[in-house]
Amino acid sequence: MPENKSLQFRSSSIKIPPFVPIHHHRRQHHHLHRRPLPLFADLNLSISSILNNSKHSLTQFISSIKKFQPSIQNPPKWSNPFHSINPPLLCSASLALARVDEEGGEVTQSSKSHSASRHDDERVLISEVLVRNKDGEELERKDLEEEAMAALKTCRPNSALTVHEVQEDVHRIIGSGYFSSCMPVAVDTRDGIRLVFQVEPNQDFQGLVCEGANVLPTKFVEDAFRDGYGKIVNIRRLDEVISSINGWYMERGLFGLVSGIEILSGGILRLQVSEAEVNNISVRFLRRTGEPTTGKTRPETILRQLNTKKGQVYSMLQAKRDVDTLLAMGIMEDVSIVPQPAGDSGKVDLTINAVERVSGGISAGGGISSGITSGPLAGLIGSCALYHRNLFGRNQKINLSLERGQIDSIFRINYTDPWIEGDDKRTSRTIMIQNSRTPGTLVHGNQPNNSNLTIGKITAGIEYSRPFRPKWSGTAGLIFQRAGARDEKGNPIIRDFHSSPLTASGNIHDDMVLAKLESVYTGSSDPSSSMLVVNMEQGLPVWSEWLVFNRVTCRARKGLVIGPACLNLSLSGGHVVGNFPPHEAFPIGGTNSVRGYEEGAIGSGRSYAVGCGEISFPLVGPVEGAMFADYGTDLASGPTVPGDPAGARLKPGSGYGYGVGMRVASPLGPLRLEYAFNDQGTGRFHFGVGQRN
Numbered sequence: 213m214p215e216n217k218s219l220q221f222r223s224s225s226i227k228i229p230p231f232v233p234i235h236h237h238r239r240q241h242h243h244l245h246r247r248p249l250p251l252f253a254d255l256n257l258s259i260s261s262i263l264n265n266s267k268h269s270l271t272q273f274i275s276s277i278k279k280f281q282p283s284i285q286n287p288p289k290w291s292n293p294f295h296s297i298n299p300p301l302l303c304s305a306s307l308a309l310a311r312v313d314e315e316g317g318e319v320t321q322s323s324k325s326h327s328a329s330r331h332d333d334e335r336v337l338i339s340e341v342l343v344r345n346k347d348g349e350e351l352e353r354k355d356l357e358e359e360a361m362a363a364l365k366t367c368r369p370n371s372a373l374t375v376h377e378v379q380e381d382v383h384r385i386i387g388s389g390y391f392s393s394c395m396p397v398a399v400d401t402r403d404g405i406r407l408v409f410q411v412e413p414n415q416d417f418q419g420l421v422c423e424g425a426n427v428l429p430t431k432f433v434e435d436a437f438r439d440g441y442g443k444i445v446n447i448r449r450l451d452e453v454i455s456s457i458n459g460w461y462m463e464r465g466l467f468g469l470v471s472g473i474e475i476l477s478g479g480i481l482r483l484q485v486s487e488a489e490v491n492n493i494s495v496r497f498l499r500r501t502g503e504p505t506t507g508k509t510r511p512e513t514i515l516r517q518l519n520t521k522k523g524q525v526y527s528m529l530q531a532k533r534d535v536d537t538l539l540a541m542g543i544m545e546d547v548s549i550v551p552q553p554a555g556d557s558g559k560v561d562l563t564i565n566a567v568e569r570v571s572g573g574i575s576a577g578g579g580i581s582s583g584i585t586s587g588p589l590a591g592l593i594g595s596c597a598l599y600h601r602n603l604f605g606r607n608q609k610i611n612l613s614l615e616r617g618q619i620d621s622i623f624r625i626n627y628t629d630p631w632i633e634g635d636d637k638r639t640s641r642t643i644m645i646q647n648s649r650t651p652g653t654l655v656h657g658n659q660p661n662n663s664n665l666t667i668g669k670i671t672a673g674i675e676y677s678r679p680f681r682p683k684w685s686g687t688a689g690l691i692f693q694r695a696g697a698r699d700e701k702g703n704p705i706i707r708d709f710h711s712s713p714l715t716a717s718g719n720i721h722d723d724m725v726l727a728k729l730e731s732v733y734t735g736s737s738d739p740s741s742s743m744l745v746v747n748m749e750q751g752l753p754v755w756s757e758w759l760v761f762n763r764v765t766c767r768a769r770k771g772l773v774i775g776p777a778c779l780n781l782s783l784s785g786g787h788v789v790g791n792f793p794p795h796e797a798f799p800i801g802g803t804n805s806v807r808g809y810e811e812g813a814i815g816s817g818r819s820y821a822v823g824c825g826e827i828s829f830p831l832v833g834p835v836e837g838a839m840f841a842d843y844g845t846d847l848a849s850g851p852t853v854p855g856d857p858a859g860a861r862l863k864p865g866s867g868y869g870y871g872v873g874m875r876v877a878s879p880l881g882p883l884r885l886e887y888a889f890n891d892q893g894t895g896r897f898h899f900g901v902g903q904r905n
Contacts, residue, residue: 335372339404346395346410356390356413356444363388367407378407389448390414414445418479425485427468427525432460437481445475457485465529467551467560487525488551491559493518498567500545507568509543510605514564516631517541526551526560538566541630542609543602545569572600593617606633619664622648639678642689646671652697654799654812655853656708657861664700665708667795669693675728687730691749695793696721712855716759716793724759725752739778743769751790761790769903777829782904785821787849797853798846801867803898806844808869808890815858815865817846824904834877838886841870867891873898 472484497507675689735741801809871888
């Protein structure tokens with residue numbers, strides 16, 4: 213079949229754009245915020261067609277065609293990797309057509325453009341449409357021929373076509389994803405003009421080489437490409453795989469994505485992944501107005517708090533957690549982490565902008581004691597404190613505080629090092645000295661003539677705490693305590709009005725050294741989070757008269773979200789074995805125990821269990837409503853407490869309460885106002901601050 217060599221179609225290049233990269237690829241190094249190189253810069257759509265100039269209609273068609281200038285119809289979209297934008301895989305290009313003279317010279321566009329512009333819609337009748345390989349022979353795989361034919365929309369046998377319509381079908385064949393090139397060739401036959409699409413199929417996928425992926429799991433990449441093994445490479449399917457890989461990085465807030473892909477000989481895919489590693493981390497102190505200043509905190513004190521380390525792939529989610537950690541130190545008013553490109557290294561430098569709080573000062577406040585339930589100033593406590601929260605620029609804290617109420621008084625010196633220098637386990641140390649006086653009414657009740665019985669304690673100890681698993685932390689400590697009872701005049705006493713002992717040793721005070729172990733699980737701040745605290749204290753026989761006992765307590769809380777409401781379930785319990793002071797028995801009843809009862813009015817036992825169910829629901833703004841029910845029991849252990857103080861006061865040992873309340877959000881935690889009835893039909897108000905213990 214003769215081909216007419218007097219005319220020739222031309223096209224501009226078709227290039228596959230990058231898959232939303234932000235990193236410039238150069239010898240496996242990448243630069244942030246630069247426009248990337250195309251992935252397949254050499255993939256061209258070469259279209260030539262030889263038409264027979266012996267037919268007047270064909271000659272008229274060709275001579276009237278306008279030479280199109282290359283134009284990108286669907287330009288690639290450049291995007292931050294953390295915005296979900298899927299650019300088109302292929303960019304379309306225009307088709308150019310020019311006449312070739314008898315000597316092989318090309319007719320220029322300038323000499324023919326006026327004719328082409330007048331007849332750009334001329335059509336040529338096509339009698340047959342075929343798909344062949346680049347040598348004009350039949351494709352070995354009929355399924356690929358069927359894919360190409362199925363992609364055609366306008367190029368059908370016995371149809372009159374324009375150059376533009378041929379161009380669109382060329383793009384549709386390329387857009388099917390199975391072919392790397394497509395060239396339409398027009399052949400004059402005795403039956404008419406035959407249009408042949410000469411295509412070059414992609415190679416079969418036989419293997420994968422992935423470079424630059426340090427945090428991307430190998431299994432994830434293998435699973436993404438597994439279905440295509442042994443099959444012809446489909447560019448559309450490849451685009452989906454690349455999008456899934458980029459999505460993996462976006463979900464985790466990581467600075468990483470696919471920046472290049474290449475088909476090597478033998479059907480091997482070479483996948484280039486760009487991951488922005490942290491190069492350097494620096495600290496900059498700012499005033500509230502934003503001007504730089506000199507900070508009081510040592511930079512190493514801040515840097516060691518970060519989980520983001522040099523050499524890691526930068527994660528925005530981890531950076532957010534680091535900001536929360538720095539704010540939790542209590543010495544920063546504002547913290548931000550700013551990433552910037554680290555020159556041409558393809559890495560990222562981090563700058564921590566920190567605004568410090570005032571380190572020291574004096575504070576005053578007030579509170580409520582649960583031990584006093586009568587009188588005009590029932591339960592009110594005033595407090596003042598002298599504090600410094602950033603000693604030596606190391607985030608070490610010292611606090612001297614005094615709390616004074618109608619009967620209560622607590623003087624405390626507390627020193628805390630949140631992270632001991634040289635320790636890599638985030639171990640904290642707390643040293644505490646305390647002198648306190650609290651009402652003894654929780655266990656021993658009111659004395660005759662409204663006289664007040666108080667429990668005085670001198671306590672000194674040291675504790676070490678550290679996280680040992682995500683959301684889990686542990687505490688170990690050694691505490692010395694001297695405790696005894698006094699009357700309202702401050703004189704020591706060893707028995708109450710019912711002749712029940714007030715000390716375990718029979719002396720005016722009890723001495724003990726307690727070894728403490730505590731484990732805490734804390735979920736998230738969501739309403740559906742969980743909490744578990746297990747505490748054990750063991751009295752050590754340092755001296756013969758010092759108390760030896762073991763006390764174990766446990767508290768658990770679980771939240772469940774039910775539509776707009778939240779169901780909170782809590783359970784607490786404890787048990788004591790050995791010789792312990794009666795005032796250390798577990799009191800049951802009150803605001804943080806069984807509501808509807810006074811503090812300790814149900815019982816005081818060697819063992820106890822308290823359960824609570826509460827439903828809260830939004831009302832107006834920060835105000836929530838609540839309905840609750842509580843139950844508590846001493847597990848029949850009241851008589852085992854030395855002197856049986858609960859039995860002498862005819863406490864029931866078990867009881868329940870139910871009621872309604874309101875919650876108001878505040879900086880101190882939720883303010884709780886509740887009214888509850890107990891199982892004896894008596895109602896009372898309760899007021900509390902913060903979550904229930």
